[in-house]
Amino acid sequence: MAESGHGSYVEPEFERDTTYIEDRITAEAGPWPVEAGRYRLVVARACPWANRAIIVRRLLGLEDAISMGICGPTHDADSWTFDLDPGGLDPVLGIPRIKDAYLARFPDYPKGITVPAVVDVPSGKVVTNDFPRMTIDLSTQWTEHHREGAPVLYPEALRAEIDEVNQRVYTEVNNGVYRCGFAGTQKAYDAAYERLFTALDWLEERLSTQRYLVGDTITEADVRLFTTLARFDAVYHGHFKCNRSKLSEMPVLWAYARDLFQTPGFGDTTDFVHIKSHYYEVHRDINPTGVVPAGPDLSGWATPHGRESLGGRPFGDGTPPGPPPASERVPTAHNPHVGEDGLVTT
Template identity: 70%
Template sequence: MSADGSEYVRDQRYLTTRITADGRDGFPVEPGRYRLVVSRACPWANRSVIVRRLLGLEPVLSLGICGPTHDERSWTFDLDPGGRDPVLKIERLQEAFFARDPDYPLGITVPAIVDIPTGKVVTNDFAQITLDLSTEWRGHHRPGAPDLYPERHRDEIDAINADVYADVNNAVYEAGFAKGQDAYERAYRKLFRRLDILQERLAARRYLVGDAITEADIRLFTTLVRFDAVYHGHFKCNRSKLAEMPVLWAYARDLFQTPGFGDTIDFPQIKEHYYVVHRDVNPTGVVPLGPDTSGWLTPHGRERLGGRPFGDGTPPGPVADGEAVTAVTG
């Protein structure tokens, strides 16, 4: 919170140990050694799931999926038989953080990558995780994997990511968790000012940078796909629904219908997380039945702008066994 307690400030202290090709932090890239732990509900974790799928890393980096809700202690593996992750053999993600540091003082967050042999979390630095999957894990990408962080565009991608993080990804939380009117209105105005800028940018181009999907599109998508389901009502970001912003709505549908995006989205889990966990915002814990999600599958018309979704690469294959999500419904 801010000094007067009215403004939400995200704690950005994470375990920043990196898994790299050369193992300079003590954790070299090794097939089968690590487990990516996520929740379908979390937008920060959703990024890593999309990148893993687009790059075809499923055979070398396994996926542990926590349930959509958690208490003050930790995310839990309540979706697994017996409420225990079948690989890590733990009930709470907290156990992997405490295995690394028994006095771990920070948040138990997803995504987190766990070293399977030791059961210790290596990193929960969500922004670096996806970049490292694109660069440090390159030797294990599938044939035809897209380049999501091309060197020639990195400065532009980084600049857009910084603006999108501050004004969109995090601003919805600043609005939703504001404890005062002024703090809420600052976040609200910042959010919609940036969404208007993004609409203008995307009116004549299919993707944010270059002519193919990059890390920048993935980071924006995971907020947009949650917008009407939770941020518009639950977080009071209600100037416009995404479906009322024509360019962004078409852009988001284009991505949703691209393999690797919509097939990672579970709307029931997303809604359950926000409306059940955030009791300070939604004291009753009642989860809304709407909105109708079938619109995500309607034609978007973005093909007319050209572009190649996967650049010189190809689409990912079918969703891995055990990783399918709940289909969109009316």
């Protein structure tokens, strides 16, 4: 199974299954209305697509409105499991694996069992696993439940540009690393490698004169790029053979990534132990032994980045989120820069 089920390993070239449950939770009347306490966001910290939803939920302060279930970093051919919870059952949904919520709604569900997924708690049925739409809807449909000072991550005036940037980042970077990692021939790998680093060079140039990807504040575009960058040296450089340069050897992107990492909501949702465990233990087709590497050194994530000189205001007219709930904090043993309050310390 592809990581979080969003693809299939086919030779000679990796192809991602992009067919999702397209239902939406909306502020307007409909089958799935916005309603505090009704839905549960199911994630795995290892998964970059789920990490997006974790970050956006935290930045917007939706913890009290949408509960969160966290799967373990590994899964079998069947589904992601709640092996981190007592008895191996999600404490709210009462199920051992997210597949059960999919089958509760679609008994013959034919597609990948993926995270992130939103589940309707009263019925136990999955609502959606459309992760690109999910984070946009958290920003635009759940505004009534946003915290005071929540940032505007998808501002109307910048949506066309955000969408354009997101499309290139998704095809060439977010998915590009997978295209390298699961290439079935040298030709496919070489083409994927060239595409990936062409895009990273474009990002280096774009971010050399502006602090954030679009506008002068953090937007949805920065969230989507960050989750790939956070995994680059730990996984993609070696495991996926994306090895022209480490992130730490690309000065602009490395400074940009550290800037975001040190911003509340980003680094404090990053679990390096879960990330490495997932990729190296689950992807036995490219890492048959399942051995998880000890490195890389993570100390650099806390070093000064100097991006303040480019101006910009991380949260615009808003404010940073406070500490995450105790039950949702990344253990310091999994991210050495997370303090006892769950926030990144530098």
